[in-house]
Amino acid sequence: MTTTLDPWFADPGTLPERTRSQLAMQMEPSHILAIADEVRGLQAAGEPIANFTIGDFAPSEFPVPRRFLEHEQRLQDAGENNYPPAVGMPQLRAAIRRHYVRDLGLSYPEGTVQVGSGARPLIYAAFACLVSPGDKVLYQVPSWNTSYYIALNFAHGIELVAKPEHGFMLTADDLAPHMQEARLLIINSPQNPSGTAISREAMTEICEAIVAENRRRDETGQRPLFLLYDMVYWQLTLDDVEHVTPVGCVPEMARYTIMVDAISKSWAATGVRVGWAVAPPWLMAPMKALVGHMGAWAGRAPQLATAATLDEPDIMRPWMEAYRTKVSGRQTRIYERLSALSAAGLPVEPVQPEGALYVTARFPLHGRTFGDRTVETDEDIRSVLLHQAHTAVVPFTSFGYPEGTGWMRFSIGAVTDADIEAALDRIEALLRQGGSS
Ligand SMILES: Cc1ncc(COP(=O)(O)O)c(C=O)c1O
Structure with missing residues (x-):
């Protein structure tokens, strides 16, 4: 016998409003x-x-690179289909570190990579692990989805309008009046929606201002100002344009930066769902717990296939x-x-x-x-x-x-x-x- 439940959902009255958080x-x-x-x-x-x-x-x-799909199929056939570790497969975490040495000239120590199912859960986890309700988050418009992450974390957004004459990117001057009150700054480059990229000069000025602000906060014991740098499009930087990173411009920023990256746009693999965040090791424990509780890890075979493909730069x-x-x-x-x-x-x-x-x-x-x-x-x-x-x-x-x-x-x-x-x-x-x- 089948119990038909449709009548219980018809005419709910005020129940939806009374139900929702x-x-x-x-x-x-x-x-x-x-x-x-x-x-x-x-x-x-x-x-x-x-x-x-x-x-x-x-x-x-x-199409997604055939090489990646071949690796993924082989790994699935080999039985790599159960739970991965919540922080990510060790092979992938190591391959990402090698990739950044090779392609960005950045050598991160072990224990700084958190893997997730694309960039989004890691952006969410970065917000959730840094921002308490009411904390101020500095961000620009136009921007992709930042306001949603602010709302999800009950944060207080400080929205600044980025000007076309600055390539729709904020400058250190734009940020200066708000540096002392903010807890988190969001930068995305190359940027959705503008298709523009932040320059080395603009990035360096912003990072120097963050480092100076955090030295001041160190003295008073205040919580530091962090930078969430979303660089999911960095492999799609035009030939005569330089892709810069906060830590590449000002290495001390490694202490205050979470960089988010993914294969979604790098390999046209938006539906595969493999992304990662690189962050100070002391943020790993809560990020790992949050990604684990949400089950927002990437599949085991796609993780291992990403590692194998990243390690074949000549073939790719x-x-x-x-x-x-x-x-x-x-x-x-x-x-x-x-x-x-x-x-x-x-x-x-x-x-x-x-x-x-x-x-x-x-x-x-x-x-x-x-x-x-x-x-x-x-x-x-x-x-x-x-x-x-x-x-x-x-x-x-x-x-x-x-x-x-x-x-x-x-x-x-x-x-x-x-x-x-x-x-x-x-x-x-x-x-x-x-x-x-
Ligand atoms: C700037 C930016 N960051 C992150 C994402 C999401 O990436 P993922 O699909 O890996 O979650 C997008 C998707 O459009 C994006 O434009």
């Missing part, structure tokens, strides 16, 4: 996923949309080069085509891409009317691009940026080269038509 009540769904859902709906209805919204890869365009080099060339080629193509439109006097201002999967451009279309839509907000610009140029982008307002600037993010991983050309033709036609003002 304070955290559940303040939990926000992702803005970007809501936009992506709308786009998928239009595509399902047969609209020929070029989907530049999601920070993910179409496997047909960007051609794959990495082809991958990076394809990603950066697309970013450059979008930038150059939008720049040509800008040079022709059309209302679009692209930003030179430096890394990640993104290209940023401003569409100052406020006050113009396209079809039945008069543009008043950034959401209207997104809507005009979607419905009248069949081009789906994400406005910077979805990354917390102030309303009314017209900045939009293009993500290049889930489209084809032909989609890119066709979308830019349609954008050109839309901007040439110009709308009425």
Whole structure:
């Protein structure tokens, strides 16, 4: 006999509100996923949309490296399918340390690597292990998801607007008024959404300010100011751009930095779920316990396959080069085509891409009317691009940026080269038509 439970969920009255915790009540769904859902709906209805919204890869365009998959299959077949240690497989932790010596020139001691199922649980664990309720977290807009992690930890966010003239990155001057009150600073480079990277000079100035602030706090016994450096896109840095790390710029920052990294973007492996954090050894015990309690470890075979693949840089080099060339080629193509439109006097201002999967451009279309839509907000610009140029982008307002600037993010991983050309033709036609003002 089957007991049908549907009636117990019909008409719940006030039960949902009375059920949910304070955290559940303040939990926000992702803005970007809501936009992506709308786009998928239009595509399902047969609209020929070029989907530049999601920070993910179409496997047909960007498959996971075959070498990694071969290792993973072999390891699964060999029975590597039970619980891994909560801190991560020793082979992977060691391979990550070798990788950083080889590719970043950073030699971390043993006991500084925590593995997890992608970057996200480690970002969450970093917040949870450093930030107490009410602690102040300094972060910038535009930024990816930081506000959600602040809310999840009942922290107090100090939000600063990063300026386009600084490549949408905060500077030491921007941070100076808040250094003494903050507990944690978040930096992401190369950055989602802007596709820009922090310079050595800007990073060095910020790190020197953090070290100076922490020397002051050492004297008073205050808790230090930490830096969470999210560098999940660092392997996707354009050729003529330098990827810098806090500890590479100011080694003393090793005491105050958690760096987060993953194969998600480095190997187009977003669904595999292998990431790691590198942190001072005295943060390992609580991070390990938290990842363990959440069960947020990466699978055993994917961990060992990541270790084996990281240890084969010569075999991986051609794959990495082809991958990076394809990603950066697309970013450059979008930038150059939008720049040509800008040079022709059309209302679009692209930003030179430096890394990640993104290209940023401003569409100052406020006050113009396209079809039945008069543009008043950034959401209207997104809507005009979607419905009248069949081009789906994400406005910077979805990354917390102030309303009314017209900045939009293009993500290049889930489209084809032909989609890119066709979308830019349609954008050109839309901007040439110009709308009425
Ligand atoms: C800046 C940034 N950090 C972290 C992540 C999440 O990485 P993972 O998929 O490894 O959890 C993303 C995903 O889009 C991202 O853009």
